[in-house]
Amino acid sequence: MNTLNTRQQAQLAFIASNAELEVGHPDDCPLPLATLATTDGSEDYVSRVLSGGLTAHVYRIEAQGRSWTLKRARERCLVQNTDGQTSFLNEVQRRADLRELKRDPILGERLIGIVDTCYGSFRQGVLLSPWIEGDPIATWNERQLTQLFEMLAALLLGGLFEWDLCPGNTLDDGHVRLxxxxxxxxxxxxxxxxSNGTEMPQFHAAERFETRQYFAHLLALEQREESLALAAxxxxxxxxxxxxxRLHMELETRGASSTVLDWLAGIIGEWKHAMRGDLEALYLKEAWRSHWLDLHDDLSGQTCTASTLARIGWLERTTRERHGDLQRLLPVEPQRQLVEELRRARQLAERWQIA
Known part of the structure; x- marks a missing residue:
């Protein structure tokens, strides 16, 4: 059984058991746990109901003179795959890990952008954190990108890999927050x-950010002026x-295997070569990868949006106009086959649109 299946089976077994998993203590909560666990958004202490949570209902609540974010697990996650169905359990597990990692004397200060957890309970379906007075990041600048990558590198060194760096999961209140x-x-x-071991070397922190978020931002810039997208x-x-x-040096110092160090050096080398030469070719290669992978993430979970359709549009145009360039950069299917795959993908994406 591969790493992915082993993890999924362990989480499904935990869900089927009667075991509880808590982060913190109910006494740390500003309201009784029973109150939090039954909150539906109609209460006086709820100041805002947030939409868009696929795993949980999300509320801003007011208690003890401050604001909090309350997540209540949905009875049925809107993402229709195993990772979706186990995502609330996984988040409680990671909140416990992150609480410990933020106490690490070396990595902790690099993780100030990770939200604190006041309390979490898997069986009660409750996660409570301080409210973040931040805004979604519409246009990424140098400060934001630097803070994000510093945080991602610290998470990697701490043994945590984030797959879903989508726009809804990043905020900025003067510091980028996850x-x-x-x-x-x-x-x-x-x-x-x-977290899939060495079976899928194409997935890494920068790729996840680009695939789940940044190339959608670049696509919007492309529609204004291609030079803006290339500069970003x-x-x-x-x-x-x-x-x-820096990550390569830190991993080497910590005794990483040659397999990991060579893999990371290969990515670094490709980027350096492109920065000295044909950056446009790297843009095309990684844009195709990002839009293609994100499309299939959305189709897998049946959670498609207007952004999914915009990505399909880019893939369709690129298939028509630049298939020869793609073939020189990537192993891609014949043009006619791609056109048919994208036609079917558009039909499914239109059927599985979510609010």
Missing amino acids: FDFGYMYRFDPLRQFN FALEKRIALEAYG
């Missing part, structure tokens, strides 16, 4: 590439390259 960990999993950074890509790649260089 607060949703339903798709963050443990792994061994000295022996593995990500160059900025992100420079910051990612610096972060990956």
